[in-house]
Amino acid sequence: MKNISKAVEKKDHKQKTSGRAMYIADKKLTGELQAAFVRSELPHGRILKIELPPLPEGYLAVDGRDLADNHLQVITAEQPVFATEEVSYIGEAILLIAGPDLATARCLCRETKVTYEELPAVLDMDKASAAAARYHFAKGDVAAALARAAQIVEETFTTGYQEQAYLEPQGVAACWDAEEGKITVYGSMQCPYYVHGALMRALNLDAQHVRVVQEVTGGGFGGKEDYPSLLACQAAAAARKAGAPVRIIHNRREDMAVTPKRHPGKLHYAAALDAQHHIIGLKINICLDAGAFPGLSSVVLQRSLLSAVGVYRVDNLEAEGRAAITNTVPSGAFRGFGAPQSVFAVESLMNHLAAKTGMTPLAFRLLHGVKQGDETGTGGRYHHHVPLPDLIARAEELSGYSRKYAEYARPQTGRYRRGIGLALFLHGCGFTGSAEKDVIRSRLILRKNADDRVEILASNTDMGQGLKTTFSKIAAEALGLPLERIICRNPDTDRVPNSGPTVASRSILIVGKLIERAARRLKAEWVSGREQEVQEVYKDDVLIPWDLEKFRGDAYPTYSWGLNVVELEEDRLTGMTNLLGIWGVFDVGTVIDYTIMKGQAEGGILQGIGYGSMEKLEAQGGQFRQGSFTDYLIPTAMDTVESEIAFVDNPYDGGPFGAKGAGELTLLGGAPAYVAAVEQATGRAYHAVPLTPERILAAEDKGGEV
Amino acid sequence: MVEFTLNGKNVTSQQPPHTRLLDVLREEFGLRATKEGCGEGECGACSVLVEGMLWNSCVTPLANVRRKSVTTLEGFRDTERYRLLEQCFSEAGAVQCGFCTPGMIMAAEALLSHNPWPLEAEIREAISGNLCRCTGYNMIVDAVRRAAAKGAGLW
Numbered sequence: 001m002k003n004i005s006k007a008v009e010k011k012d013h014k015q016k017t018s019g020r021a022m023y024i025a026d027k028k029l030t031g032e033l034q035a036a037f038v039r040s041e042l043p044h045g046r047i048l049k050i051e052l053p054p055l056p057e058g059y060l061a062v063d064g065r066d067l068a069d070n071h072l073q074v075i076t077a078e079q080p081v082f083a084t085e086e087v088s089y090i091g092e093a094i095l096l097i098a099g100p101d102l103a104t105a106r107c108l109c110r111e112t113k114v115t116y117e118e119l120p121a122v123l124d125m126d127k128a129s130a131a132a133a134r135y136h137f138a139k140g141d142v143a144a145a146l147a148r149a150a151q152i153v154e155e156t157f158t159t160g161y162q163e164q165a166y167l168e169p170q171g172v173a174a175c176w177d178a179e180e181g182k183i184t185v186y187g188s189m190q191c192p193y194y195v196h197g198a199l200m201r202a203l204n205l206d207a208q209h210v211r212v213v214q215e216v217t218g219g220g221f222g223g224k225e226d227y228p229s230l231l232a233c234q235a236a237a238a239a240r241k242a243g244a245p246v247r248i249i250h251n252r253r254e255d256m257a258v259t260p261k262r263h264p265g266k267l268h269y270a271a272a273l274d275a276q277h278h279i280i281g282l283k284i285n286i287c288l289d290a291g292a293f294p295g296l297s298s299v300v301l302q303r304s305l306l307s308a309v310g311v312y313r314v315d316n317l318e319a320e321g322r323a324a325i326t327n328t329v330p331s332g333a334f335r336g337f338g339a340p341q342s343v344f345a346v347e348s349l350m351n352h353l354a355a356k357t358g359m360t361p362l363a364f365r366l367l368h369g370v371k372q373g374d375e376t377g378t379g380g381r382y383h384h385h386v387p388l389p390d391l392i393a394r395a396e397e398l399s400g401y402s403r404k405y406a407e408y409a410r411p412q413t414g415r416y417r418r419g420i421g422l423a424l425f426l427h428g429c430g431f432t433g434s435a436e437k438d439v440i441r442s443r444l445i446l447r448k449n450a451d452d453r454v455e456i457l458a459s460n461t462d463m464g465q466g467l468k469t470t471f472s473k474i475a476a477e478a479l480g481l482p483l484e485r486i487i488c489r490n491p492d493t494d495r496v497p498n499s500g501p502t503v504a505s506r507s508i509l510i511v512g513k514l515i516e517r518a519a520r521r522l523k524a525e526w527v528s529g530r531e532q533e534v535q536e537v538y539k540d541d542v543l544i545p546w547d548l549e550k551f552r553g554d555a556y557p558t559y560s561w562g563l564n565v566v567e568l569e570e571d572r573l574t575g576m577t578n579l580l581g582i583w584g585v586f587d588v589g590t591v592i593d594y595t596i597m598k599g600q601a602e603g604g605i606l607q608g609i610g611y612g613s614m615e616k617l618e619a620q621g622g623q624f625r626q627g628s629f630t631d632y633l634i635p636t637a638m639d640t641v642e643s644e645i646a647f648v649d650n651p652y653d654g655g656p657f658g659a660k661g662a663g664e665l666t667l668l669g670g671a672p673a674y675v676a677a678v679e680q681a682t683g684r685a686y687h688a689v690p691l692t693p694e695r696i697l698a699a700e701d702k703g704g705e706v
Numbered sequence: 707m708v709e710f711t712l713n714g715k716n717v718t719s720q721q722p723p724h725t726r727l728l729d730v731l732r733e734e735f736g737l738r739a740t741k742e743g744c745g746e747g748e749c750g751a752c753s754v755l756v757e758g759m760l761w762n763s764c765v766t767p768l769a770n771v772r773r774k775s776v777t778t779l780e781g782f783r784d785t786e787r788y789r790l791l792e793q794c795f796s797e798a799g800a801v802q803c804g805f806c807t808p809g810m811i812m813a814a815e816a817l818l819s820h821n822p823w824p825l826e827a828e829i830r831e832a833i834s835g836n837l838c839r840c841t842g843y844n845m846i847v848d849a850v851r852r853a854a855a856k857g858a859g860l861w
Contacts, residue, residue: 007799016801017792017807025738166805167743167749167838167839464805464840465802595798599799599842599845602841602844603840605842636834636843642847
């Protein structure tokens with residue numbers, strides 16, 4: 001194992017374990033007010049009248065008129081911070097009431113009467129005419145491939161919402177300094193500079209008059225990428241109007257009802273096979289439910305499309321997609337960012353095609369796996385080593401996949417049947433397309449104090465993934481210093497440059513590389529006892545430039561790769577499953593900390609299995625039918641099983657010490673591997689996740705497929 | 707007014723008897739290691755020990771702990787047992803975002819104090835009322851197993 005990969009105690013371990021880490025709900029500000037919301041009860045309607053109850057002294061109502069610009073800056077700025085004339089989804093904030101006692105504020109909100117004129121609502125993405133984005137790309141000649149195919153197989157896959165279910169609900173606190181005309185927002189968040197930009201716009205302040213401070217963050221998984229910007233603008237409007245600090249902490253029900261989820265998806269595949277069972281063409285159509293506003297959906301859709309062919313080489317390809325606008329809660333970021341939908345679909349398709357051709361799932365995959373130098377679907381290239389054979393060899397060794405597959409393929413009898421499933425996947429590292437170069441342009445500073453300790457000044461956040469530790473390890477290794485001499489604090493925009501958001505598995509790859517470069521320079525210039533500062537900015541190393549208009553080029557500088565195997569026993573009577581084994585083999589380049597990376601893998605796989613098996617979240621009439629952990633089920637310790645995790649060594653020169661992106665990759669294989677295992681146990685084909693016991697039984701009742 | 711023992715000291719809460727124990731601990735006594743994750747007894751982030759048993763303080767009315775002994779992480783973190791758990795949680799990589807961790811530590815203590823040599827299945831059951839979204843649980847199970855193995859005589 002490389003020196004840097006050796007596990008260390010995490011920098012924040014003692015704080016967190018002893019309960020001394022202060023999350024935003026644990027911090028009280030002197031004289032603070034708390035706030036509750038009046039929210040839309042209709043998926044679509046015109047607000048005719050708002051009647052507030054008499055507000056007791058010390059309480060105030062805040063709405064869109066209290067902002068200089070009532071638009072939320074995300075990629076574009078369509079979503080209002082508070083709905084003013086029209087409501088577009090159930091749960092959309094219309095106004096808030098702030099005051100010293102939260103229970104009283106909630107009562108006042110309940111007593112507020114909103115009269116609407118109901119407008120027609122679009123609740124089904126199939127019926128939506130508006131789209132947040134549409135893309136199309138093609139390679140080769142699909143029409144010709146379909147025309148000469150020996151067999152054409154068409155399948156449609158559906159995927160549900162998924163809730164991030166970070167254990168710490170969303171929360172922020174805002175303070176207005178009237179003398180300086182400066183707003184400060186503290187909170188649980190992934191992207192302090194996103195919040196910073198949103199506040200500048202909403203309050204019409206310059207950069208110096210907005211300060212955003214990340215507090216200890218209890219999980220994000222994408223859920224704290226965009227939503228904290230909205231909450232921050234709402235709290236800031238209230239703080240400025242009240243002249244007092246305002247703290248907003250969502251309870252779980254409010255959090256689940258109004259914050260962004262993973263996009264539900266509908267993915268149609270038409271596969272053209274030749275007589276030798278080769279896929280000679282694929283035509284793919286993806287529709288994601290963006291919800292009421294575009295938000296991040298355009299980029300989510302890009303990643304869905306770019307992931308839709310999985311790890312396979314298809315010479316004739318046509319893919320199109322749209323992110324449909326509906327009157328539902330805006331969908332957003334969730335670990336994987338559009339890829340989990342596609343990976344489930346393409347991996348399931350591969351299993352179904354393998355079955356039709358009489359090949360094993362693995363043999364059929366090997367026939368189509370990409371190799372180094374192959375062209376991607378968008379005219380980019382797999383420039384670097386593609387480790388699929390390494391992943392497969394290691395997974396066979398650990399799990400005995402092929403042996404067990406053959407064993408369970410024999411006829412089984414009795415109530416409990418076994419199955420084993422496999423999924424192969426890749427994840428493009430960092431932002432999709434040219435955003436690093438054109439939008440983010442990361443800046444990173446290493447500051448050496450007179451005491452020869454070095455502080456990393458970056459805007460990236462530790463939300464549990466261990467970034468303070470991994471960033472510090474990179475700096476320590478490059479400087480040749482002990483880890484204790486490296487300081488990495490929660491970002492405060494008054495102190496740190498904009499090194500970009502903590503998203504897209506980019507922190508280690510992009511910002512970690514800047515840390516490595518800055519550290520090497522600082523080491524060369526090192527003068528003991530003197531204050532020194534080194535700055536680094538992002539340098540583009542994408543080989544084939546990305547063109548979004550044409551949807552062509554290298555969408556990512558490189559890829560991380562993974563393989564999951566899931567073995568289970570299925571109860572034919574109840575449809576319940578019992579996991580017997582989980583394996584994960586990954587190529588994330590150099591592992592920066594073995595224990596941290598294992599934790600990413602373990603957690604990501606179980607989120608993926610949850611997505612594939614039990615995490616049911618449905619909207620009916622624009623309203624979620626599940627509202628809390630009581631009815632939205634995430635896996636418990638009893639729903640999982642011991643797993644084995646391994647990494648293959650495939651360092652990437654563009655990343656620090658050879659590291660690549662890692663966080664999101666680990667979620668992608670759980671759902672398809674789980675479903676594949678159930679398929680082997682039951683002998684059925686499934687096309688939807690979550691594949692709940694109810695769905696398994698429904699397929700039996702229908703005597704066919706779901 | 708409700709009297710109970712809090713982290714070894716006799717205390718009297720001034721809150722109405724139906725107040726959630728969680729709010730009494732966090733707001734009245736300022737003990738914020740105990741977290742609120744769901745507010746309906748599903749996630750276990752608010753776990754405390756009542757008479758050595760693991761309780762969800764968010765669904766416990768204050769009146770239910772009258773004359774009982776309540777222990778929060780603040781009352782446990784200076785013990786040998788805690789120090790071993792902290793070390794084992796570190797070695798196993800059982801802490802990511804940390805929000806479930808105080809509850810997990812209390813769940814581990816509740817288990818080990820009743821069953822110092824738990825089987826893997828017993829560890830899973832003991833922490834099954836505590837949700838964790840980051841770790842996938844196996845590293846937490848490993849941490850508790852390590853603590854049991856190293857903690858001969860402590861529990």
